[in-house]
Amino acid sequence: xxxxxxxxxxxxxxxxxxxxxxxxxxxxxxxxxxxxxxxxxxxxxxxxxxxxxxxxxxxxxxxxxxxxxxxxxxxxxxxxxxxxxxxxxxxxxxxxxxxxxxxxxxxxxxxxxxxxxxxxxxxxxxxxxxxxxxxxxxxxxxxxxxxxxxxxxxxxxxxxxxxxxxxxxxxxxxxxxxxxxxxxxxxxxxxxxxxxxxxxxxxxxxxxxxxxxxxxxxxxxxxxxxxxxxxxxxxxxxxxxxxxxxxxxxxxxxxxxxxxxxxxxxxxxxxxxxxxxxxxxxxxxxxxxxxxxxxxxxxxxxxxxxxxxxxxxxxxxxxxxxxxxxxxxxxxxxxxxxxxxxxxxxxxxxxxxxxxxxxxxxxxxxxxxxxxxxxxxxxxxxxxxxxxxx
Numbered sequence: 001x002x003x004x005x006x007x008x009x010x011x012x013x014x015x016x017x018x019x020x021x022x023x024x025x026x027x028x029x030x031x032x033x034x035x036x037x038x039x040x041x042x043x044x045x046x047x048x049x050x051x052x053x054x055x056x057x058x059x060x061x062x063x064x065x066x067x068x069x070x071x072x073x074x075x076x077x078x079x080x081x082x083x084x085x086x087x088x089x090x091x092x093x094x095x096x097x098x099x100x101x102x103x104x105x106x107x108x109x110x111x112x113x114x115x116x117x118x119x120x121x122x123x124x125x126x127x128x129x130x131x132x133x134x135x136x137x138x139x140x141x142x143x144x145x146x147x148x149x150x151x152x153x154x155x156x157x158x159x160x161x162x163x164x165x166x167x168x169x170x171x172x173x174x175x176x177x178x179x180x181x182x183x184x185x186x187x188x189x190x191x192x193x194x195x196x197x198x199x200x201x202x203x204x205x206x207x208x209x210x211x212x213x214x215x216x217x218x219x220x221x222x223x224x225x226x227x228x229x230x231x232x233x234x235x236x237x238x239x240x241x242x243x244x245x246x247x248x249x250x251x252x253x254x255x256x257x258x259x260x261x262x263x264x265x266x267x268x269x270x271x272x273x274x275x276x277x278x279x280x281x282x283x284x285x286x287x288x289x290x291x292x293x294x295x296x297x298x299x300x301x302x303x304x305x306x307x308x309x310x311x312x313x314x315x316x317x318x319x320x321x322x323x324x325x326x327x328x329x330x331x332x333x334x335x336x337x338x339x340x341x342x343x344x345x346x347x348x349x350x351x352x353x354x355x356x357x358x359x360x361x362x363x364x365x366x367x368x369x370x371x372x373x374x375x376x377x378x379x380x381x382x383x384x385x386x387x388x389x390x
Contacts, residue, residue, distance in 0.1 A: 008131075009064040010138055016041040016060060016074075023069040030124065033117030033157075034289045035110035036074055039262040047254035050111035054250070055080045059106065061138060063131055070123040071131040073139070076111065077148070079103045083250050085114035085332060086154050086174060086349045091362065100355045101149045106139065108153040112250040114332050115294050116176065116347045119157040136167040143354045150358075153350045161348050169350040170363045173370040175377050177342040179317060179328040187318040194341060198385030202340070205306040206314060213275040214304065216315050221265045228269060228283060229256045235283050235299020268293070268319065270311045272304075284311040291326040293319075313340050335383060344380035346373070 002011040013019050024038040050056035056076045063071035081088050095102040109118050120135055122128045139151050161171050184190040191199050233256035240249035268286040282300035298312050320328050353359035
């Protein structure tokens with residue numbers, strides 16, 4: 001069904017496949033965030049990884065002018081929060097204590113992707129503020145009419161935060177990691193910015209792998225052997241199985257097989273081998289676009305000390321420097337990232353609650369929550385093994 005408001009045509013798509021690939025990507029590609037492109041969303045939806053059966057009901061909001069798609073909000077209706085990676089249980093408990101329904105909710109993000117970059121997709125030649133206001137008011141009405149507890153956007157583009165606060169959204173700060181390229185000439189140039197103990201540690205870890213006869217190769221796009229996609233799924237599955245109830249196993253084998261023909265030009269694999277054995281010892285998968293690189297999945301067929309650091313951090317940094325990458329997001333994780341040269345940085349989710357009392361409660365306490373998170377970010381950055389500046 002299509003509504004017409006102020007001359008714009010508004011509709012909802014229950015699947016990304018109901019939107020033309022090219023018209024969607026005309027809006028998505030300028031954002032330089034491949035996880036919102038048509039092919040990526042199609043794969044997570046069509047393979048059943050993100051579907052009503054797994055708690056992700058697609059409800060993409062579209063705005064057209066004279067038939068042309070000029071605005072879109074990739075959205076999903078959810079009755080849980082698994083796979084969002086913002087860990088909002090505390091807020092659902094607050095709502096429950098107040099007798100307020102927290103679910104269902106509508107969420108804007110790329111499913112299972114804790115990477116910063118979400119925002120509305122808007123054509124560059126239209127009044128962005130007008131389309132944004134229309135999208136926001138339509139989402140508000142959708143939540144009110146359908147009894148949804150809230151609308152939220154996760155891991156949003158940082159430049160988008162203040163813009164959306166003007167539409168009643170409150171920002172929740174989260175800690176993440178990034179590596180930035182300060183025009184490093186090569187890996188050793190980057191390593192020279194770390195303190196002497198950390199430089200020695202990195203060199204020792206890499207030396208131990210070489211002494212064990214292990215070497216690493218990088219592959220991009222169609223250089224990646226077709227059979228490595230199924231191996232990557234096996235690695236993804238086995239890595240998650242190690243974490244039991246804390247695992248993040250959401251994607252299925254069909255998704256990884258689909259990467260052979262979709263988004264391949266955005267993929268980097270780092271692969272470890274032992275000696276002359278052609279069979280991979282471990283694999284790690286990354287997505288890149290423009291001057292940005294995102295670490296996604298990794299796993300090994302044999303446990304080898306230091307191999308995780310090599311495949312997920314050192315080799316990608318080396319590749320990033322050689323290929324003009326400015327920012328490398330290694331993914332979520334613990335203190336070992338800070339100790340290996342990744343800065344802690346804030347990421348944000350945006351929230352608005354349908355119930356006025358819940359909305360007020362969130363906005364009242366989120367400042368304190370954000371201050372605590374800011375302190376944690378500073379604490380993590382104090383662990384950075386930076387060398388002294390002359």
